Amino acid sequence: MAVSARRGAPLTREEIYAAAWRLIDADGVEGLSMRKLAAELDVNPMSLYHHVENKTALMQEICLRVGTQLAPPPDDGLPWQDQIRALGDAYRELARRHPSLWRYVFNNPEVMSTRRGGMWDVLHRLLRLAGVPEEDVPRLAEILSSFVSGFIFSESTGGVRPDAWDDAVTLLIGGLEAYTGR
Structure with missing residues (x-):
């Protein structure tokens, strides 16, 4: 896992999903973009793609996770x-x-x-x-x-x-x- 120079800590999938979920609950799915998610996590947007294939894959995982609730x-x-x-x-x-x-x-x-x-x-x-x-x-x-x-x-x-x-x-x-x- 690469460490972001800005963050100083490795990015994790769990962190990505949690931040995306927060953004969705606050601004709706239409308000979520990979750029906004990267800004929320203080990483370069390309860093997300080391953990998540694309926004569709991100949404699939979030939907599965919400189902566990x-x-x-x-x-x-x-x-x-x-x-x-x-x-x-x-x-x-x-x-x-x-x-x-x-x-x-x-x-x-x-x-x-x-x-x-x-x-x-x-x-x-x-x-x-x-x-x-x-x-x-x-x-x-x-x-x-x-x-x-x-x-x-x-x-x-x-x-x-x-x-x-x-x-x-x-x-x-x-x-x-x-x-x-x-």
């Missing part, structure tokens, strides 16, 4: 309906804490191209618990994710009132109950 419901024996509601609440809360980053993910789904791990594993488990046939789990997970994401997007743009969330989740759960006959 999701607090999914534990597998604690509560009815699947309660756990689905808790998962939806956690996802919505995460989107509200990082609205610019969430809108970026919503508009650039390729940054979250993997549909496994974290939230996806929990959602798949809950769909199985609800009685969804194994072959239908991935497809229904995509549908539910799209439904919840669409609601959150509409809520963030004023298209739907925030107090409609509970009704939306109740409809989602009712639809799953009808689908599985449970």
Whole structure:
């Protein structure tokens, strides 16, 4: 790792991601540039490229990291309906804490191209618990994710009132109950 003459300390990937995340939360994704990030870290912009391929790769990693903040419901024996509601609440809360980053993910789904791990594993488990046939789990997970994401997007743009969330989740759960006959 090269040491910047200005900084006097080696630059790390962790430092880059943390600074980029701060800039995104403060100024939005559109306000992030590699030059601004370099200025924030007091390094030459080219120094960043020793650690990160480009802005797209940087955004992919930040999106994966924000996903680790999701607090999914534990597998604690509560009815699947309660756990689905808790998962939806956690996802919505995460989107509200990082609205610019969430809108970026919503508009650039390729940054979250993997549909496994974290939230996806929990959602798949809950769909199985609800009685969804194994072959239908991935497809229904995509549908539910799209439904919840669409609601959150509409809520963030004023298209739907925030107090409609509970009704939306109740409809989602009712639809799953009808689908599985449970």
